[in-house]
Amino acid sequence: MRLLLPLLFALAVAAQTTSDAPQYAPDGHLLRPANYREWIYLSSGLGMTYGPAATADHGNPKFENVFVSPAAYSAFRETGRWPDKTVLILEIRRAAEKGSINNAGRYQSEILSVEAAVKDEQRFPQKWAYFSFGQTDKGNMFPANSACNSCHGQKAAVENTFVQFYPTLLEIATRKGTLNRAYSEAAQQRP
Amino acid sequence: MRLLLPLLFALAVAAQTTSDAPQYAPDGHLLRPANYREWIYLSSGLGMTYGPAATADHGNPKFENVFVSPAAYSAFRETGRWPDKTVLILEIRRAAEKGSINNAGRYQSEILSVEAAVKDEQRFPQKWAYFSFGQTDKGNMFPANSACNSCHGQKAAVENTFVQFYPTLLEIATRKGTLNRAYSEAAQQRP
Numbered sequence: 001m002r003l004l005l006p007l008l009f010a011l012a013v014a015a016q017t018t019s020d021a022p023q024y025a026p027d028g029h030l031l032r033p034a035n036y037r038e039w040i041y042l043s044s045g046l047g048m049t050y051g052p053a054a055t056a057d058h059g060n061p062k063f064e065n066v067f068v069s070p071a072a073y074s075a076f077r078e079t080g081r082w083p084d085k086t087v088l089i090l091e092i093r094r095a096a097e098k099g100s101i102n103n104a105g106r107y108q109s110e111i112l113s114v115e116a117a118v119k120d121e122q123r124f125p126q127k128w129a130y131f132s133f134g135q136t137d138k139g140n141m142f143p144a145n146s147a148c149n150s151c152h153g154q155k156a157a158v159e160n161t162f163v164q165f166y167p168t169l170l171e172i173a174t175r176k177g178t179l180n181r182a183y184s185e186a187a188q189q190r191p
Numbered sequence: 192m193r194l195l196l197p198l199l200f201a202l203a204v205a206a207q208t209t210s211d212a213p214q215y216a217p218d219g220h221l222l223r224p225a226n227y228r229e230w231i232y233l234s235s236g237l238g239m240t241y242g243p244a245a246t247a248d249h250g251n252p253k254f255e256n257v258f259v260s261p262a263a264y265s266a267f268r269e270t271g272r273w274p275d276k277t278v279l280i281l282e283i284r285r286a287a288e289k290g291s292i293n294n295a296g297r298y299q300s301e302i303l304s305v306e307a308a309v310k311d312e313q314r315f316p317q318k319w320a321y322f323s324f325g326q327t328d329k330g331n332m333f334p335a336n337s338a339c340n341s342c343h344g345q346k347a348a349v350e351n352t353f354v355q356f357y358p359t360l361l362e363i364a365t366r367k368g369t370l371n372r373a374y375s376e377a378a379q380q381r382p
Contacts, residue, residue: 037231037232037359038231038264040228040229041228041232041256041258043298043299044235044254044256044298044299045293045296045297045298045299046237046254046286046296046297047295047296047297048293048295048296048297048298049293049294049295049296050292050293050294051294052294053294053295055295056294056295056296058295061296063235063237065232065235067232073229093358095237099355100346100348100353100355100356100374100377101241101342101346101353102236102239102240102241102356103240103241103242103243103244103247104238104239104240104244104246104247104249105236105237105238105239105240105247105252106236106237106238106239107234107236107239107356108234108235108236108356108358109358110358111358151292155291155292157291162291162292164290164291165291165293165298165299167284167299167300167301167302168228183291186291187291
């Protein structure tokens with residue numbers, strides 16, 4: 001049994017992780033993964049602002065949680081790279097202030113929107129594509145010339161993903177030497 | 192194989208989840224779970240303040256991420272209650288501001304401290320106990336008369352856990368009718 005269990009577990013994980021791959025509706029919409037809250041958590045931000053600081057919504061910042069499919073996470077841990085069929089989910093939630101014992105600071109409340117980044121090499125000429133579900137189960141793809149696509153393509157730390165904001169993965173990618181060259185060079189130029 | 196896989200998975204999960212239970216050193220310290228980042232994520236807060244609002248550290252708020260052992264999460268989903276041997280991990284991280292494409296708001300950086308809440312009915316007269324690891328692998332237990340213990344005992348939404356701050360669990364507990372009576376009554380009195 002002692003030798004058998006790791007094998008059983010590997011088989012079972014392999015069986016389970018087939019469902020991690022992106023699923024599409026016949027009309028091309030991405031289907032929202034039903035169980036992404038049970039995927040691997042990467043990190044959260046509050047009120048993160050990619051345009052000028054003056055555009056930040058200080059009065060109503062939002063939390064953003066990022067999850068990744070377990071199979072992709074396992075591969076990244078081993079290699080520092082994303083396998084084909086990787087799915088990352090961005091969950092955007094309202095940031096509540098006062099409630100229960102909390103007198104200052106923010107905690108998470110209802111879902112405002114869900115987005116996804118998908119690596120599907122056969123399906124997308126740019127390999128990665130980005131989708132918005134809003135509050136629905138079907139994701140609309142951003143066009144290939146969207147701001148999402150260009151920023152992910154130019155500024156991300158590993159392939160098209162913002163690993164610079166996921167501390168556990170940043171440590172892995174740094175050790176494995178898989179950081180994008182443009183990211184590494186920009187990081188070295190910072191004071 | 193089609194019939195065998197669910198069985199394999201159940202066996203493998205059973206084998207895996209035995210390691211979810213709290214583990215103690217001979218001297219009574221709680222051992223920090225090595226893989227808690229692969230547990231189930233519950234929620235995050237930023238700068239949450241339980242004392243007077245004036246005590247909030249607005250200049251240096253911290254992120255707090257909460258994870259729960261997978262076996263306990265599965266049981267909670269079914270029942271709205273925590274099984275014996277539940278472990279929740281509170282991970283406290285520095286909240287960075289400007290970096291890469293982020294111009295305002297906060298994202299997570301290095302770990303500052305890790306804490307745990309453990310339900311172990313045979314071991315603790317109050318059933319639940321609280322531990323601080325700091326940046327080590329061994330957790331020191333807070334004394335039974337600590338502020339942690341009394342606040343968790345009096346203000347938490349489900350048993351001794353602050354489910355009011357974990358939106359996915361709050362929905363389950365509300366549906367299952369397992370909210371603490373004191374919490375429900377206080378919630379009703381709010382405007």
